[in-house]
Amino acid sequence: xxxGQQDWQAHGWDDHEQAFLxxxxxxSFRAKLQWLEDAHALARRLAKQRRWMxxxxxxxxxxxxxxxxxxx
Numbered sequence: 001x002x003x004g005q006q007d008w009q010a011h012g013w014d015d016h017e018q019a020f021l022x023x024x025x026x027x028s029f030r031a032k033l034q035w036l037e038d039a040h041a042l043a044r045r046l047a048k049q050r051r052w053m054x055x056x057x058x059x060x061x062x063x064x065x066x067x068x069x070x071x072x
Contacts, residue, residue, distance in 0.1 A: 024032065053059050 027035070049062050051059055051061055
């Protein structure tokens with residue numbers, strides 16, 4: 001860290017929210033779409049790794065591969 005820079009550390013959720021909004025304002029529309037697609041892919045991968053419960057209340061462990069989905 002450079003001595004002339006301000007403290008970079010966030011001090012709570014309000015600071016985090018403000019930094020997130022400022023970052024979003026600086027991103028191009030294309031970059032925002034790419035971020036959204038990457039977040040969606042991550043959510044799909046994580047969903048495959050969690051346990052789930054069927055209508056009868058039986059809990060199932062993940063059985064599928066955690067590799068990324070094939071390209072469409």
